[in-house]
Amino acid sequence: MAETRHDLYLRISQDLSDEESRDLRVYIKSKRLLPARGLERMDPQEIFVKLEQKGKLKKGDLSLLVDLMTKINREDFAEEAKQVDDQGRKDLPGDSEHTSGSSDKESPVPPAKRRRVSQRSVDKYFFFIKKRVSTGWKDLADCLGLGWEDVKNISGRNPDDQSRCRDMLEVWQGQEGNAATLEVLMEALSEAGLQKVVDGLKKKYPGISAFGRK
Incomplete structure (x- = not known):
């Protein structure tokens, strides 16, 4: 085997x-x-x-x-x-010399469209998160893998913690692209000691409850 x-x-x-x-x-x-x-x-x-x-x-x-x-x-x-x-x-399913480079053609959703859908699905939770994370945004940034330079720049160009948190989430999303998923974000919130925010997300958006347990 x-x-x-x-x-x-x-x-x-x-x-x-x-x-x-x-x-x-x-x-x-x-x-x-x-x-x-x-x-x-x-x-x-x-x-x-x-x-x-x-x-x-x-x-x-x-x-x-x-x-x-x-x-x-x-x-x-x-x-x-x-x-x-x-x-x-x-x-991998469908792996062959004929499928190489053809997956995007066969998919009903073009790659650019898939990226936009993925990003919008995370974007819509940013407002809820920034309102509740606030002063804990640096801990969340660390758990999302942002470096000190990112944190310093974000801190310097925003007037308050809520706007810094929102900016930080957008920087993370920009750096990670399609890897910036809700699952990763919820896990990082938990790692940063912000489980209450995760619980609040699941309560406000019941559709993500099962997803968040994976």
């Missing part, structure tokens, strides 16, 4: 030395792939799962994992990641 990506995550986590795990966390932090908060307490497996949840590691694309293993001089795992990556691409 072919090894799955999650099998590989586990083996890497069990095999890396403390020094290699530390180098992995340092690199991830330097590239702002994950929020610094809580990163030191994560083992490699937890880091890879979190990267999946953030949309950084995608099904059928382990190029980031290959890069991470190369950066910490574990070429053996980089090679294994390439093999699992190749297998994952083959297992």
Whole structure:
């Protein structure tokens, strides 16, 4: 039976030395792939799962994992990641030499339209969030992966915390594009100690309750 990506995550986590795990966390932090908060307490497996949840590691694309293993001089795992990556691409539904580059044609919604829909679906919650996060916007920014320069610029160009929070959310959305999903935002709110805001969102917008539990 072919090894799955999650099998590989586990083996890497069990095999890396403390020094290699530390180098992995340092690199991830330097590239702002994950929020610094809580990163030191994560083992490699937890880091890879979190990267999946953030949309950084995608099904059928382990190029980031290959890069991470190369950066910490574990070429053996980089090679294994390439093999699992190749297998994952083959297992993707409809994957063939004829489907490459054709998915956008076959989709009933053009790519640009899909991006606009995705962004609008997150945009509509920004007003609710900014009213309730207010002074906690910097913690939320950290959990969303924004850097210090972003925070400093946002703080300097806005007169109050509510407008800073709204600006910060828009900066995050602009940086992440299609990866700026409601699921990621709700998870970041929880990580920032703002679970009450998440609960408020679910109460005001009942349709997202089931989605938020995933």
